[in-house]
Amino acid sequence: MIVASPKSITELKSIIAGHRKVLFVGCGTCVTVCLAGGEREVGIMAYAMRMARRLDKNPVEISQVTIERQCDNEFLKDLAEPASGVEAIVSFGCGAGVQAIAERFPDKPVYAGLDTQFLGILEGQAVWTEKCLGCGSCMLAEFGGICPITRCAKRLLNGPCGGSLEDRCEVDPEKPCAWQLIYKRLQAIGQLDRLEEVVPPKDWSTAWYGGARRVVRRDHQV
Amino acid sequence: MSPDRSESRSEGTRTVRPPGWEPEILAFCCSYCASAAAGEAGAVRLRYPAGTRILSTPCTGGIEMEHLLEAFEKGVDGVLVVGCPDGGCHFVEGNQRALRRLERVRAILDEIGLGGGRLRMVQLSDSMAPAFADHMREITETIRAMGPNPLKPARKESAGRS
Ligand code: SF4
Numbered sequence: 001m002i003v004a005s006p007k008s009i010t011e012l013k014s015i016i017a018g019h020r021k022v023l024f025v026g027c028g029t030c031v032t033v034c035l036a037g038g039e040r041e042v043g044i045m046a047y048a049m050r051m052a053r054r055l056d057k058n059p060v061e062i063s064q065v066t067i068e069r070q071c072d073n074e075f076l077k078d079l080a081e082p083a084s085g086v087e088a089i090v091s092f093g094c095g096a097g098v099q100a101i102a103e104r105f106p107d108k109p110v111y112a113g114l115d116t117q118f119l120g121i122l123e124g125q126a127v128w129t130e131k132c133l134g135c136g137s138c139m140l141a142e143f144g145g146i147c148p149i150t151r152c153a154k155r156l157l158n159g160p161c162g163g164s165l166e167d168r169c170e171v172d173p174e175k176p177c178a179w180q181l182i183y184k185r186l187q188a189i190g191q192l193d194r195l196e197e198v199v200p201p202k203d204w205s206t207a208w209y210g211g212a213r214r215v216v217r218r219d220h221q222v
Numbered sequence: 223m224s225p226d227r228s229e230s231r232s233e234g235t236r237t238v239r240p241p242g243w244e245p246e247i248l249a250f251c252c253s254y255c256a257s258a259a260a261g262e263a264g265a266v267r268l269r270y271p272a273g274t275r276i277l278s279t280p281c282t283g284g285i286e287m288e289h290l291l292e293a294f295e296k297g298v299d300g301v302l303v304v305g306c307p308d309g310g311c312h313f314v315e316g317n318q319r320a321l322r323r324l325e326r327v328r329a330i331l332d333e334i335g336l337g338g339g340r341l342r343m344v345q346l347s348d349s350m351a352p353a354f355a356d357h358m359r360e361i362t363e364t365i366r367a368m369g370p371n372p373l374k375p376a377r378k379e380s381a382g383r384s
């Protein structure tokens with residue numbers, strides 16, 4: 001899922017300082033699960049913002065709505081009515097959600113209420129970790145299902161850098177060395193021989209570096 | 223640390239203590255411990271401040287951040303959450319959850335300048351009526367020093383207008 005974290009009240013307050021009627025829009029999918037932009041978090045931020053603005057003697061009226069998915073036009077339709085009377089919208093979706101809403105309401109300021117972080121998983125109680133950079137040409141099969149592009153701090157494709165300490169990454173001992181994980185995993189699944197092959201430099205043309213990408217599926221178009 | 227910060231901030235905004243003002247404290251009391259302690263305090267005629275309003279809840283773990291924020295937005299001067307001692311929660315970890323949520327709400331109150339010191343949690347058992355009365359007095363005095371919740375008068379004005 002896409003993992004995000006809430007912006008500070010102070011930052012959001014300054015972003016919407018000039019508006020008196022604002023709509024806060026939550027998203028019911030990834031950011032609800034990562035406790036950043038669902039109905040509850042939007043409610044908490046709305047309380048905080050209303051109180052902060054009243055203390056500043058610059059009150060703000062905040063309405064709230066949480067839709068199923070901000071990145072899907074089908075659900076954005078539900079925003080037409082709540083958005084009609086407001087000066088600005090704050091989206092508590094990921095960066096894609098914010099931009100989808102901005103495209104839907106070309107004449108209204110639409111701001112991001114979250115800091116979108118990464119594609120990841122829930123690793124432990126309220127701990128999320130990054131697992132994939134979306135490189136556009138997945139190599140997980142070669143590395144026992146552990147992505148060195150995302151999880152090795154140096155993005156090495158042919159074994160560890162030599163700086164790992166025990167099983168920790170030398171760049172940040174809080175994190176495991178991805179190559180240690182890859183080795184153990186390949187050993188466990190009986191595929192250590194994969195490490196004998198030299199992996200050529202990755203073709204990055206499928207990744208973001210040529211600008212925003214597009215996926216078109218003609219088989220699903222009519 | 224937080225009471226100091228909030229006090230200086232509230233002085234920076236408007237700590238006006240209207241004559242005759244008594245801190246209005248909302249006490250969320252777990253029905254397994256604190257509600258019994260509060261009841262016992264009343265039964266044996268222990269005095270605790272008159273501005274206290276007791277709200278009984280089945281477990282402090284059921285208190286959401288929104289409940290606490292709503293109280294402050296409506297102008298309550300201080301909130302005390304009273305839960306069971308560590309290891310004594312009837313729902314295993316409700317009191318621990320409450321502690322974490324309070325931490326976040328206190329940080330929010332500090333960040334917006336209302337003062338995290340207005341919110342506090344204490345843990346006691348059902349037999350601790352004198353401790354309950356002491357905690358009520360303590361938070362009342364903390365809030366008295368901080369002054370009224372500045373959102374209270376503002377709310378009355380706006381309610382009058384609309
Ligand atoms: S190889 Fe590319 S697509 Fe596969 S997990 Fe790593 S970054 Fe993601």
Ligand code: SF4
Binds near residue numbers: 152169
């Ligand atoms: S220690 Fe391991 S994860 Fe860290 S940079 Fe070196 S090889 Fe990559």
